[in-house]
Amino acid sequence: MLSTLIWLPTIGALAIALLPKNQSKTGAAIVASAILVLNFLLLRQFDSTIPDFQLVENLPWLDNLGLNYSLGIDGLSLPLVVLNGFLTWLVVCFCDRQIKDRSQLFYVLMLLIHAGVSGAILSTNTLLFVLFYELELIPLYLVIAVWGGSQRSYAATKFLIFTAISGILVLVGFLALGWLSASPTPIFDYSALQSLSLPLNIQIVLLLVLLLGFGIKAPFVPFHTWLPDTYVESTTPTVMILGGIVAKLGTYGIFRFCVGLFPEAWTLIAPWVALWAGLGVLYGAMTAIAQKDIKRMVAYSSIGHMSYILLAAAAATPLSLAGGIGQMVSHGLVLALLFYLVGVIEEKVGTRDLDVLNGLLNPLRGLPTTSALLILGGMASAGIPGLVGFIAEFLIFQGSYSKFPIPTIFSIIGTGLTAVYFVILLNRTCFGKLDNATAYYPKVSGLEQLPAVILTGLIIFLGVQPVWLFRWSEASALQLVARMPEAPILVAEKASTQIDNLIFSEKTK
Amino acid sequence: MDTASLNALLNSGAILPELIVIGTLVIVLIVDLIASGRKSANVLPYIAIAGLVASTAALVWQWTGLENPIAFLGSFNSDKLSIVFRGIIALSALFTILVSVRYLEQSGVVVGEYLVILLSATLGGMFLTGSDEMVMVFVALETLSISSYLLSGYTKRDPRSNEAALKYLLVGAASSAIFLYGMSLLYGLSGGETSLSAIASKITVSNTALIISMVFVIAGVSFKLSAVPFHQWTPDVYEGSPTPVVAFLSIGSKVAGFGLALRFLITAFPLASQQWHYVFVVLTVLSMVLGNVVAIAQTSMKRMLAYSSIGQAGFVMLGMAIDSEAGYASMVFYLILYLFMNMGAFACMILFASRTGTDQISEYSGLYQKDPLLTLALSVCLLSLGGIPPLAGFFGKLYIFWAGWQAQAYGLVLLALVMSVVSLYYYIRVVKMMVVKEPQEMSASVKNYPEITWTQVGMKPLQAAIVFTLIFTAIAGIASNPLFSLSNQAVKETQFLQAKAPNAKSVAVLPTTAQ
Numbered sequence A: 001m002l003s004t005l006i007w008l009p010t011i012g013a014l015a016i017a018l019l020p021k022n023q024s025k026t027g028a029a030i031v032a033s034a035i036l037v038l039n040f041l042l043l044r045q046f047d048s049t050i051p052d053f054q055l056v057e058n059l060p061w062l063d064n065l066g067l068n069y070s071l072g073i074d075g076l077s078l079p080l081v082v083l084n085g086f087l088t089w090l091v092v093c094f095c096d097r098q099i100k101d102r103s104q105l106f107y108v109l110m111l112l113i114h115a116g117v118s119g120a121i122l123s124t125n126t127l128l129f130v131l132f133y134e135l136e137l138i139p140l141y142l143v144i145a146v147w148g149g150s151q152r153s154y155a156a157t158k159f160l161i162f163t164a165i166s167g168i169l170v171l172v173g174f175l176a177l178g179w180l181s182a183s184p185t186p187i188f189d190y191s192a193l194q195s196l197s198l199p200l201n202i203q204i205v206l207l208l209v210l211l212l213g214f215g216i217k218a219p220f221v222p223f224h225t226w227l228p229d230t231y232v233e234s235t236t237p238t239v240m241i242l243g244g245i246v247a248k249l250g251t252y253g254i255f256r257f258c259v260g261l262f263p264e265a266w267t268l269i270a271p272w273v274a275l276w277a278g279l280g281v282l283y284g285a286m287t288a289i290a291q292k293d294i295k296r297m298v299a300y301s302s303i304g305h306m307s308y309i310l311l312a313a314a315a316a317t318p319l320s321l322a323g324g325i326g327q328m329v330s331h332g333l334v335l336a337l338l339f340y341l342v343g344v345i346e347e348k349v350g351t352r353d354l355d356v357l358n359g360l361l362n363p364l365r366g367l368p369t370t371s372a373l374l375i376l377g378g379m380a381s382a383g384i385p386g387l388v389g390f391i392a393e394f395l396i397f398q399g400s401y402s403k404f405p406i407p408t409i410f411s412i413i414g415t416g417l418t419a420v421y422f423v424i425l426l427n428r429t430c431f432g433k434l435d436n437a438t439a440y441y442p443k444v445s446g447l448e449q450l451p452a453v454i455l456t457g458l459i460i461f462l463g464v465q466p467v468w469l470f471r472w473s474e475a476s477a478l479q480l481v482a483r484m485p486e487a488p489i490l491v492a493e494k495a496s497t498q499i500d501n502l503i504f505s506e507k508t509k
Numbered sequence B: 001m002d003t004a005s006l007n008a009l010l011n012s013g014a015i016l017p018e019l020i021v022i023g024t025l026v027i028v029l030i031v032d033l034i035a036s037g038r039k040s041a042n043v044l045p046y047i048a049i050a051g052l053v054a055s056t057a058a059l060v061w062q063w064t065g066l067e068n069p070i071a072f073l074g075s076f077n078s079d080k081l082s083i084v085f086r087g088i089i090a091l092s093a094l095f096t097i098l099v100s101v102r103y104l105e106q107s108g109v110v111v112g113e114y115l116v117i118l119l120s121a122t123l124g125g126m127f128l129t130g131s132d133e134m135v136m137v138f139v140a141l142e143t144l145s146i147s148s149y150l151l152s153g154y155t156k157r158d159p160r161s162n163e164a165a166l167k168y169l170l171v172g173a174a175s176s177a178i179f180l181y182g183m184s185l186l187y188g189l190s191g192g193e194t195s196l197s198a199i200a201s202k203i204t205v206s207n208t209a210l211i212i213s214m215v216f217v218i219a220g221v222s223f224k225l226s227a228v229p230f231h232q233w234t235p236d237v238y239e240g241s242p243t244p245v246v247a248f249l250s251i252g253s254k255v256a257g258f259g260l261a262l263r264f265l266i267t268a269f270p271l272a273s274q275q276w277h278y279v280f281v282v283l284t285v286l287s288m289v290l291g292n293v294v295a296i297a298q299t300s301m302k303r304m305l306a307y308s309s310i311g312q313a314g315f316v317m318l319g320m321a322i323d324s325e326a327g328y329a330s331m332v333f334y335l336i337l338y339l340f341m342n343m344g345a346f347a348c349m350i351l352f353a354s355r356t357g358t359d360q361i362s363e364y365s366g367l368y369q370k371d372p373l374l375t376l377a378l379s380v381c382l383l384s385l386g387g388i389p390p391l392a393g394f395f396g397k398l399y400i401f402w403a404g405w406q407a408q409a410y411g412l413v414l415l416a417l418v419m420s421v422v423s424l425y426y427y428i429r430v431v432k433m434m435v436v437k438e439p440q441e442m443s444a445s446v447k448n449y450p451e452i453t454w455t456q457v458g459m460k461p462l463q464a465a466i467v468f469t470l471i472f473t474a475i476a477g478i479a480s481n482p483l484f485s486l487s488n489q490a491v492k493e494t495q496f497l498q499a500k501a502p503n504a505k506s507v508a509v510l511p512t513t514a515q
Helices: A002-018 A021-045 A078-094 A103-120 A125-133 A139-145 A150-181 A190-194 A200-217 A224-231 A235-244 A250-260 A263-290 A294-315 A317-348 A368-382 A388-403 A407-428 A446-464 A473-484 A489-508 B003-010 B011-034 B036-066 B080-107 B111-130 B133-150 B157-189 B198-200 B208-225 B233-238 B243-268 B272-293 B303-322 B323-357 B372-386 B390-406 B410-436 B458-476 B481-492 B495-500
Strands: A052-063 A065-074
Touching: A002 A052, A002 A065, A002 A078, A002 A103, A021 A103, A021 A200, A021 B080, A021 B323, A052 A190, A052 B233, A052 B390, A052 B481, A078 A235, A078 A250, A078 A317, A078 A446, A078 B011, A078 B323, A103 A125, A103 A139, A103 A235, A103 A250, A125 A139, A125 A150, A125 A250, A125 B372, A125 B390, A139 A150, A139 A235, A139 B080, A139 B410, A150 A200, A150 A224, A150 A250, A150 B390, A150 B410, A190 A250, A200 A224, A200 A250, A200 A263, A224 A235, A235 A250, A235 A317, A250 A263, A250 A294, A250 A317, A250 A473, A263 A294, A263 A407, A263 A489, A263 B243, A263 B390, A294 A407, A317 A446, A317 A473, A368 A388, A368 A407, A368 A446, A388 A407, A407 B133, A407 B495, B003 B011, B011 B036, B011 B080, B011 B111, B036 B080, B036 B495, B080 B243, B080 B323, B080 B372, B080 B458, B111 B272, B111 B323, B133 B157, B133 B243, B157 B198, B157 B208, B157 B233, B198 B243, B208 B243, B233 B243, B233 B272, B233 B303, B243 B323, B243 B495, B272 B303, B272 B410, B303 B323, B303 B390, B323 B458, B323 B481, B372 B390, B372 B410, B372 B458, B390 B458, B390 B481, B458 B481
Parallel strands: none
Antiparallel strands: A052 A065
């Protein structure tokens, strides 16, 4: 089952490379849809009451290196796997209008990226994780460098170097961990690594190395400088995948490896991490306010929103962890929606400049539906109740406040500032009057709106029915917390009902 | 001494692969003399290839079929390590011939002598990795070197080739002289022993003279490995020499150097073990840094690959510098992979040059449109050299880094990791040229790219080499278990590596920091 999720896109990519050029789109759509169907099957098969890895697959591979082909899925990875499948399906089927030339290569690369992300999320062997983590590097580099804006070559190189360094840090962390735990052969298996007890100072060093590696990928301030360039220079489908799911590998890595493998050390450095996260939220929001380019604005908003997840990981309470996983999915959806809409606006209007855009909400000559959806997406991003962003952020704040009040307050202020820049954005683009001389925009067809409508529907649905988002990861989040040194099991159990109550009360509100 | 025991002492079965190469060489020479002109040019390469295949098959037989590896009164040792190294050298010669046919045809030079010289270089390399005695070492080394000089100056109408040959000859002869001086010191110190193991047992104290002779030996060996700072000849010689020759020099010659370095240093200098490992650490650091950093600035493919090969040698030397069983095994493993990756890159470069007549990196721009196969093969080989999963190079590097980490050479591994990012930058620059560029950014050479045909003379072998190396580079990493066990077995069952085992750090020792 899990292997199919990795190998279906890989084989699909090879098949598309061999297909005639005009059939590559059909082939890719079929493969992506098959993956989506598989994801539904996976959701049905998944038992959300089991906190451990399910559907485990284990094959010996390179014993000399301790590298085994071992896959497994738990509550932490399931939402991301499904998000990955969904976004790839959406991008491949509906969002590829900008890919005019060399579309065959595009589909091949997209499916390879999909396979890499799935592999990284599903692998339960740290070396295997690194392998998949690095595997995405080249397809992503090519996707950024081949299609996109005028500065794409620079942006792609920057992305390449940052991500390669991130991969190296992660590899170093895992090699060190594997070797320090050697008895007599090094351990790279996740579950076996969990039961280790290393001296605390070594744990902290390893933890910092991994945190840095994943922090570059996510990215967190001050390692984020690749993000604005890369996001802005990428074309819409690329940035939807890159921001929507690939960057989540960084936060997933923090949850899975930093929190999961070093609970004691994590508790020690958590206050600093929380502060880092709080400042990151503020930084992202402040810099977004200053931007004049809507894509850049959304890119900076992403930095802020990823920092919530870091705050959630730092607090490591059952609520905040569930919220953090929810925030990964919610941010993936919202970011994909926003970047898609920004892409449509750029395509139709021909500019992304806040000083030029105006009055797009005009029902006849503007882009009314796109603008309306943009308003909704902006609200979802800013944390307006009824939409998915609110639930995730609220759970994070609720879970973190008791532990780190100051960073949580920073983050709440950050949410306020998020609202500020989205209002600026919406005000300058949607409201106001159209410029009579230039406002002859092409119509947005129904098919062009479809991805945005699907995303919006999902965002609203998960906003009013949050159980569908959170019920998968509850058990795994509780298990993560139970490994924290000061958390007795009882608290965790109590918290479980607390989550249910909270989500339930959200629902009825 | 009766004939039977003399036969047992000579044990000439141990050099069966070399005998086959010699036989092939003689046949090539004779056929070239008898058949004239075109006819011989068409058939000679295939004779040579058949000979090398037979030689490789003999090596495969030797892996299990040889009872006593010691031959020629102890001067030649056909242990498993030397079998692996000889195999790599023979295969590199085989691939070199495959990629040469087209090149020789185009540059209009004589085929027969080229093959003879190449085969004798192969012979020298193969003997070098197995020689256990100083006279033998020197004879084999000079056989390899002199053939290499001749090969690098083979296209004699090209002034750059002449210059390369002269430069190579002068530097090489000087380094041989230094090496010879080092060996003469050893001979004197040991009271007149020429056999490497006898030298080690005769020298019981470590003194300045021993260190000096070690340094001189390393200076000679490093020239073959093109380890910084003994590398200066590499870029110029690579740029000037005929490209297939460069392919052989960067693989066969280097592997022979590694074989020599391992055997000579470990067997003859057990007392200076710490010192020569220390020297190798320095060489590793310098090679990795200089090779990879300077490669960024190159504009010609050949020069870039020259610097890249210096950097790659640095990675391999890392496996040697850490002095552990896993380190040596990782080194052997990486060399096997390196053979295919580097040969693939060179084969693609030869194909591109044969179609367009240039090897400037900027001329590759937009190639994906005209020649997808070449683009794919070159990209895969370069990315594999850069260490991108799931290609062969990634697993090779992973094993080296892992071995380094377990030997607690943290600094070296970190540096190597950083340098592999640097190397990724220049490898991917070429991929970017080929894949990313828009149709309107196509270079002049690619715009005039000829129709792809595989029917011309020499194209078929070139194609075979490219396809084979491409498949191997793509698959060997994922399915590397056989190669892993091969290289581990080579290290485990080689006597001189095991004899030093008490000194080596055991694989299973926990680092002290873990307590």
